[in-house]
Amino acid sequence: MSSCRVWIFFALAVLSAQHSWTAQPNTLTANHFRFTVEKAPDIEKWFDPTDAWGGADGVFSIPLDAHRLLFTFGDTFTTRQRRKMVNNSIAILRLEGRTPAGIDFFFGQTADGAVQSFAVPQDNRGVFWLAAGVRDGSQLHLFAAHIELTSQGGPFGFRQIGESLLTVDNPDESPPRWQIRQQEIPYFRSDNQGSTVIGSATLDPMDGPYIYLYGFDEEKTPLFPIKHAIAARVEKGRMEKLSEWEFYCGPAKAGESDSPDALLTTERFWTHDFARATRLAREVASEYSVSYLPVLRAYVMVYTRLGLSQEIVMRSAPTPVGPWSAPLLLYRIPDVPEDIKAFFYAAKAHPALAADDELVVSYVANSFDFARLVRNPDIYRPRFIRVKFTPTAK
Numbered sequence: 001m002s003s004c005r006v007w008i009f010f011a012l013a014v015l016s017a018q019h020s021w022t023a024q025p026n027t028l029t030a031n032h033f034r035f036t037v038e039k040a041p042d043i044e045k046w047f048d049p050t051d052a053w054g055g056a057d058g059v060f061s062i063p064l065d066a067h068r069l070l071f072t073f074g075d076t077f078t079t080r081q082r083r084k085m086v087n088n089s090i091a092i093l094r095l096e097g098r099t100p101a102g103i104d105f106f107f108g109q110t111a112d113g114a115v116q117s118f119a120v121p122q123d124n125r126g127v128f129w130l131a132a133g134v135r136d137g138s139q140l141h142l143f144a145a146h147i148e149l150t151s152q153g154g155p156f157g158f159r160q161i162g163e164s165l166l167t168v169d170n171p172d173e174s175p176p177r178w179q180i181r182q183q184e185i186p187y188f189r190s191d192n193q194g195s196t197v198i199g200s201a202t203l204d205p206m207d208g209p210y211i212y213l214y215g216f217d218e219e220k221t222p223l224f225p226i227k228h229a230i231a232a233r234v235e236k237g238r239m240e241k242l243s244e245w246e247f248y249c250g251p252a253k254a255g256e257s258d259s260p261d262a263l264l265t266t267e268r269f270w271t272h273d274f275a276r277a278t279r280l281a282r283e284v285a286s287e288y289s290v291s292y293l294p295v296l297r298a299y300v301m302v303y304t305r306l307g308l309s310q311e312i313v314m315r316s317a318p319t320p321v322g323p324w325s326a327p328l329l330l331y332r333i334p335d336v337p338e339d340i341k342a343f344f345y346a347a348k349a350h351p352a353l354a355a356d357d358e359l360v361v362s363y364v365a366n367s368f369d370f371a372r373l374v375r376n377p378d379i380y381r382p383r384f385i386r387v388k389f390t391p392t393a394k
Contacts, residue, residue: 025241033296033389037331040360040384043353046093046103049080053105056089056140057382058287062133064140066287067350069093072130072142076236078107078115082374087117087127088144090175105187106175118175119144119166122182126161134202134211134239140171141239143199146184163188163199167240186242187215187232187274193229194218194225197276198232198245202346203299203320211236212320213245214290217279222347224319227286227307228279232323233270240295246270247277248321260318281324289348290320294356295389302330304347310335312347312361313387329386333363336379341368356357359387 028094047054052078062070069092076089086107094102108116119128119142126148135144146162163185168178189196198215206213206350212232214277216227231248238244249259250269280300288303298316301324305311336342346364354360365379371382 004011012165021308032392034392035330037169037385037387043100043360043384044382046100047091049077049082051079053077053089053091054079055368057319057346057380058130059087059346059362059382060287060348060362062135062140062142063095063352063353064092065136067095068348069095070133070140070171072133074129074324076107077380080377082377084115087147088119088130090118090130092175095352098355100353101166109176119180121146121164128164131199132202132214133390134204135171136171136204136211136239137237138171139147139239140168140200142166142168143180143185143202145197145199148376160190160195160197165240165242167379171305181239183242187245187247189275194220196230196277197286198230198274200229200284200286201290201301203292205255205292205320209235211239212362213393214288216284216286217277224306226282229281229284229288229298229301229324230274230277231279232274233279233320245271245274246272248280249272249276249278250321252278252322252324254323255331256323260323263319263323270308280322281327283327284346285345287346287348289350291349291351293351293359293389295358295391300349300359301364302349302359303362304345304346305329308345310341311343312363313386314359330359330361331385333365333383336365336367339367339369339372339376339379341372342366342379343368357389359389361385363389 002228056073058074060072067240073089075286077085087108091105106217108118110116122284128144131143144164148161149158167181167185187198195218200218203213213232215230217230232245234245249271250263265388283306285303285307290301292298301315303314310333312331314330318323333344344365349359349361362382362384367373
C-alpha cells in the first residue's frame with residue numbers, strides 16, 4: 001500500500017487538518033468558468049476488490065492505444081481477502097471511446113508460481129513502487145521509485161535509494177510477455193537537505209516534438225518537507241537517452257518573460273544540469289498529473305495539497321512548464337466514517353477517461369490502523385470524481 005511512503009507524513013496530516021481550506025462542497029467559480037464535482041461510480045466499480053486484485057495506491061494511467069489504458073500501482077493487496085501484499089501491480093482497462101468496458105489485473109510470478117510484484121529491481125535490492133509513464137511510438141516507458149527497507153524497521157524503516165526507468169519494447173503484447181529493460185536514472189538526489197526526483201508525472205503533447213517529464217525538488221523545513229514541482233523534456237523517440245534530458249531553468253512567474261511561448265523556445269531556459277531546475281509550484285505532492293484541458297485551453301496540474309490532505313487542488317498554465325497559477329481547491333474529500341485514523345493522498349487526473357470539458361480525478365483513502373485497513377475493502381483502493389467545467393458570462 002506504500003503505507004511507509006505516507007506514514008512519514010503523520011505530523012503533516014495533523015497540521016494540514018488544522019489549516020485546511022474552506023469551500024462550497026459542490027460548486028465553485030474560478031475566473032470565467034464554473035465547475036461542479038460529483039462522484040464517478042461508473043469508473044470506480046472497475047477497481048472493486050475481487051479474487052483477482054484486492055486494492056492498491058498510486059493509480060497512474062498511461063494510454064497504450066485508443067482502446068487500452070494502463071494503470072500502475074504501488075503496494076497492492078493480491079485479493080479482496082487482503083492476506084497478502086506485493087509492492088506493485090498493473091491493470092489494463094479496456095475502453096470503448098472514453099468509456100471503460102473491461103479490466104484485467106496483472107502481477108509477477110516467482111519461479112515456483114507464487115504471486116509477486118509485477119516489476120522487481122534487476123539487482124534484487126529493495127523494491128519498486130510503480131509511478132508515471134508514457135507510450136512513445138513502439139515503446140512504453142515507466143518510472144519506478146527504488147525503495148530499500150532499513151534495519152530501523154517500523155513505519156520509518158525505509159528510504160528511497162533511486163529512480164529507475166523501465167522500458168517495454170513490446171507493449172502491444174499481453175503484460176506477462178512484456179520484455180522490460182531497466183535503467184537507473186542519474187537525476188536523483190537524497191541528502192540532509194531533501195531530495196530531487198523525476199517521475200511524478202508525464203505529458204505527451206500530440207502536436208509537439210517533446211515529451212515532458214515532471215518531478216519534485218524537496219525543501220526541508222523545521223516542521224515538514226515542502227515539495228516544489230520541476231519539469232524536464234526529451235525529444236520523442238529519445239526517452240532512453242537519459243543524457244539528452246533537459247531541465248527547465250527559466251522564469252517561474254508570469255511577467256518574468258516576454259511571452260509564455262518563450263519559456264519553451266529560449267535556449268538558456270533549458271539545461272542538462274538537474275540541480276538548476278526551476279521550482280515551478282510550491283506544496284505539490286510526490287505524485288501528480290499534468291494534462292491539457294481543452295475547455296480551459298490550458299495545461300492543468302492536479303495533486304493532493306502538501307502530498308497528504310483532504311484537499312485536491314488544480315493549477316493551470318498556458319504552457320507545459322508554466323507559469324502556473326495559484327492552486328484552486330477542486331474538492332475536499334469527506335471523512336471516512338468511524339475511522340479517525342484515515343488519511344488521503346495520490347490525487348491525479350486521467351484525461352483518457354474524461355470529456356473535453358471535465359477532469360476525471362482519482363485519489364486514495366488509507367488508514368494508520370493497519371488492522372482496519374485489512375478488514376475494510378472500501379478503503380485503500382482508487383476513488384474517482386468528475387469535475388465538470390462550464391463557461392460563465394464575462
